[in-house]
Amino acid sequence: MSEAKALIFEMSKPGRIAHSLPESDVPETELSDAIPEEMLRTSPAELPEVSELDLIRHYTExxxxxxxxxxGFYPLGSCTMKYNxxxxxxxxxxxGFAQIHPYQPEETVQGALQLMYELQNDLAEITGMDRVTLQPAAGAQGEWTGLMMIQAYHESRGETGRNKVIVPDSAHGxxxxxxxxxxxxxxTVKSNSEGLVSVEDLKQVVGEDTAALMLTNPNTLGLFEKDIKEIADIVHEAGGLLYYDGANANAILGKSRPGDMGFDVVHLNLHKTFTTPHGGGGPGSGPVGVKDVLVPFLPTPLVEKGDEGYYFNYDFPRTIGRVKGFHGNFGMLVRAYTYIRTMGPDGLRQVSEDAVLNANYLMKRLEPHFDLPFPQVCKHEFVLSGNRQKKLGVRTLDMAKRLLDFGIHPPTVYFPLIVEECMMIEPTETESKETLDRFVDVMIRIAKEAEEDPETVQEAPHHTPVKRLDEVTAARKPVLRWESD
Amino acid sequence: MNFRYLPMTEEDRREMLDVLGLDSVDQLFQDIPENIRFKGRLDIPEPMPEPVLTRHMKRLAGSNASFDRYTSFLGAGTYEHYIPSVVNHVISRSEFYTAYTPYQPEISQGELQAIFEFQSMICELTGMEVANSSMYDGATALAEAAGVASAATRKRKILVSRAVHPEARAILTTQAKGLGLEVVEITCKDGVTDLEELESAGDAATAAVIIQSPNFFGNVEDLARVEQIAHARRGLLIVSTNPVALGLLKPPGEYGADIVVGDAQPMGIPAQFGGPHCGFFAVTRKLMRKVPGRIVGQTRDEDGVRGFVLTLQAREQHIRREKATSNICSNQALNALAAAVWMTALGKQGLRELARLNLNKAHYARKRLSQVPGVTPLFDRPFFNEFALRLDRPVPEVNQRLLQGNIIGGYDLARDYPEWENAMLVAVTDMRTKEEIDGLARILEGWA
Known part of the structure; x- marks a missing residue:
């Protein structure tokens, strides 16, 4: 059934090439005159030698x-796999965007700077923050950038003892x-029985050593932290700051803003909420917004508008410094900007309303067939538990693999860690009701198979290019590259 | 207004609300407390229909001086090389670019195999044993390498040459604060790292020596001596490099480097104002389990058929997250794919020939430009496709003048090295013709 695909190296034949280089139009420089022999490569790198059609067929396959x-449908929770x-x-x-150099004089890149300037402002408005840096390359880098600013803020106040960051047990890893x-x-601060941050536990954890609380809202269970104001007050009264993990911002566009909830720093994943493509694992982009108290610490430069046009402002003496080369993942900024200009204020609000409606609809329709640990209204995503099926010998992993047979990407599984046999489902707003209904039909069928024909699920997938792969051996005896004989 | 990305009709919404037993979508937002519900309308521009938007974006793009209209001699970490057409066609396959991280290997074999091949090519190029699936860019990869060296040696002192890219050093400084590293900069002499100073700065506390070759000034460093200095102090050797230069230069792995980093941007990735580019990260097998980010490994499926998976996950932040030395999650997978396609297109012979072409053009340019009155080479060292010149007036002034001739001049070294006034870093890649190089020389001559 399954079939291996040749490596590009295995298709190689000496003498073939998939590119034509120009002849040199300048006088030849003797290599030995330019570089001492002991600094030269003695044998060329073993790169594949294929024709252009070989190359195209390989990558097409x-x-x-x-x-x-x-x-097809891609309801991967917390990843916001919406249409790109x-x-x-x-x-x-x-x-004008792809072929410009980061060190060109500012007057030659005014269009790029205008785009960045407007995007900074749009993201500040959407999140309710005062300033935004576009430099971080991804969500995780945004988190680190935000935390470094928080550290610089505390140090600037002489508070060097604040060395703890509070993170809920449902947080992103x-x-x-x-x-x-x-x-x-x-x-760690614990979640309560409703799936929300336990305010009581927070009061125990918070103290003079608290630098910040990091929170995703709605959280990874898809639930809105309704006590957020009280939580913010507790942390602020203790002298800490609040960090908003924007991975789940697709639920709140035009509905609620982290800045109004009491957060001091927020990162956004442009590759989630603002639909820049995930690219098979990147590139992403993770802009960070801050309230006024943290503006002095932002990474530099920031784009500003002056009398003579847009320019980079490096004049932030208390900056945490640089976090990423050049000006961030500009190509991703172009895409996010284009998206915001396509949707406008009403469109973005509709995005969140439809995302939330889709999630609640799916949750309601699947509820009779799976365990639903948190039955209250959800936001853009929700979690099911496969515990009922596990008792029949069918695990969540099996059901995830079975979905592959139907051309559906599985939900995020076994996360968050606080729910057993977890399936975290995020349909997004770009999926039609027909797609959602088909997903429900397939999920119901799998639940039925778990009861009547568990082997079909346990042995899934049946129709993918390869079957389940041996991950244990892969890690124990790593083969991480092709090697020539 | 209708939005083309939103498929729900009013009827759909009605039916779905009926299933939920609700009258309006507002009821789904009642869990947001009244006082933090956003009741206004976001103050952002109104939506644009696609034709209007296209015009707007073309206008913004059109006000930038792009390489298709200007002749650029800028390098300094971002290079303009020819990108074969096949690269864009492959990365435009939406099975690749609309996929997430390959967490479900059965339906991600394409991405996983492509990255496995990328890792293999990076190993071939750098002379290293293991490479990861990519980093954000070369500069952040360098900072991460310092973290790995510190963790591997249990030491905290990092010696970094001032001939390493200034932005990479800036990021290293930022990162060092969080990781508790001590960064010591080593000055330069005649356009390369001052090895005597390196020799005396290195001690038993040295976790790593970080060197770039070709360095920021374009000069090739004496890696053989740097290797001795680093390893004599039981520190690691971290080399940052330009992958195209490795078509000719001895790979860092052959000098005994422990970690090799760099940016794959010259290999099929557009400059795009500095990002997204694509960092690469290669190590010795000894350091395999300390590598940040993701790695693809080969394995077999239940039928015994070869397949690929993300592996060595024990290092990943979601497993031992409180002990993490890196938090990288998303990387630059699509750009790694672009680089792999580029390396495949060039192939074993093509890369060498391309590197040769770069070297020829740059050496011709340096010779030609040095004939201009008032222009002298700043250094006299082996170099690849980039070199520094001393001019007789400030670089910004020269560059303003060049712009009038549709030329984007080189990098002003005084921005980062105040000791070098009137010094321009000039990059000459395969894209520059003899005519363009001569044209640049003539403008400078005409001005003298």
Whole structure:
């Protein structure tokens, strides 16, 4: 059934090439005159040698062994796999955006600077913050950037003892990792039986050593932290700041703003909420917005508008410094800007309303067939538990693999960690009711199979290019590259 | 107004609300407390229909001086090389670009295999044993390498040459604060790292020596001696490099480098105002389990068929998250794919020939430009496709003048090195013709 695909190296034949280089139009420089012999390569790198058609067929075949949003439904919780508009890809490739150098004089890149300036302002408005930096390359880098600013803020006030960052037990895994890399110790605050941050536990955890609380709202269970104001007050009264993980911002556009909730720093994942493509794992973009108290610490430069046009302002003496080369992932900024200009204020609000409606509709329709640990209204995503099926010998992993047979990407599974056999489902607003109904039908069928024909689920997938892969051996005896004989 | 990305009709919404037993969508937002509900309308511009938007974006793009209209001699970490047409066609396959991280390997074999091949090509190029699936860019990869070196050696002192890209050093400084590293900068002498100073600065506390070659000034460093200095102090050798230069230069792995980083941007990735580019990160097998980010490994499926998975996840932040030394999650997968396609297109011989072409053009340019009265080479060192010149007036002034001739001049070294006034860093890649180089020389001559 399953079939291997040759590596590009295995298709190589000496003498073939998929590119034509121009002849040199300048006098030849003797290599030995330019570079001492001991600094020269003695044998060329073993790169593949194939014709152009070989190359295209190889990568076309690889693409057919891959599933993207354009192939089918992709309800991967907390990842916001919404449609990636085609116009974004065209616009980002305009020579005026793709073929400009980061060190060109400012007067030669006014269009790029205007775009960045307007995007900074739009994102500040959407999040309710005062200033935004576009430099961070991804959400995780945004988190780290925010935490470094929080550290600089506390230090500027002479408060050097604030070395703890509080993170809920339902948080994204990057939160504690970012805290650690920023030099903090991550401490956990528990969720209560309703799936929300336990205010009582928070009161126990918070103290003079609190630097910040990191929170996703709605949280990874898809629930709005309705006590957020009280939570913010508790942290602020203790002298800490509030960090908003914007991974789930698709639920709140034009409905509620982190700045109004009491947050001091927020990052957004442009590759989630603002639909820049995920690219198979990047590039992303993670702009960070801050309230006035943190503006002096922003990474530099920021784009500003002066009498003679747009310019980079490097004049932030208390900046945490640079976090990313050049001006961030500009190509992603172009796409996000194009999206915001397509949707406008009403469109963005409609995005969140439809995303939330879709999630609640799916939750309601699936409720009879799966355990639903938190039955209250959800936001843009919700979690099911596969506990009922587990008793029949069918695990969540099996059901996830079975979905592959129907051309559906599985939900995020086994996360958040606080729900057993978890399936975290985020349909997004760009899916039609017909798609949602088909997903429900398939999920019901799988639930039925779990009861009547568990082997079909346990042995899934049946129709993918390869079957389940041996991950244990992959990690124990790593083969991480092709090697020539 | 209708929005083309939103498929729900009013009837759909009605039916769905009926299933939920609700009258309006507002009821789904009642869990947001009244006092933090946003009741206004976001103060952002009104939506534009696609034709209007296209015009707007073309206008913004058109007000930038792009390489298709200007001749650029700018490098300094971002280079304009020819990008074969096949690169864009492959990365435009939406099965690749609309996919998430390959967490479900059965339906992600395409991405996983492409990245496995990318890792292999990076290993070939750098002479290293293991490479990861990519980093944000070369500059952040360098800072992450310092973190790995510190964790591997349990030491905290990082020696970094001032001939390393200034932005990479800036990020290293930012990152060092969080990780508790001590960064010591080593000055330069005649356009390369001062090895005597490096020798005396290195001690038993040294976790790593970080060097760039070709360095920021375009000059090739004496990696053989740097290797001795680093390893004699039981520190790691971290080399940042330009992958195109490795078509000719001895790979850092052959010098005994422990970590090799750099940016794959010259290999099929547009300059695009500095990002997204694509960092690469390669190590010795000994350091395999300390590599940040994701790695693809080969394995077999239940039928014994070869396949690929994300592996060594024990290092990943979501497992031992409180002990993380890196928090990288998303990387630059699509750009890694672009670089892999580029390396495949060029192939074993093509990369060498391309590197040769770059070297020829740059050496011709340096010779030609040095004939201009008032222009002298700043250094006399082996270099690849970038070199520094001393001019007889400030670089911004020269560049203003060049712009009038539709030329984007080189990088002003005084921006980062106040000791070098009137010094311009000039990059000459395969894209520049003899005519363009001569044209630049003539403008400078005409001005003298």
């Amino acid at each position: 690889l693409s057919r062994r891959n599933h993207g949003i354009d192939n 508009p085609k116009i974004h890809e065209d616009v980002a490739r305009y020579p 990057t939160n504690p990792a970012s805290a650690t890399v920023a030099g903090f110790e991550a401490v």
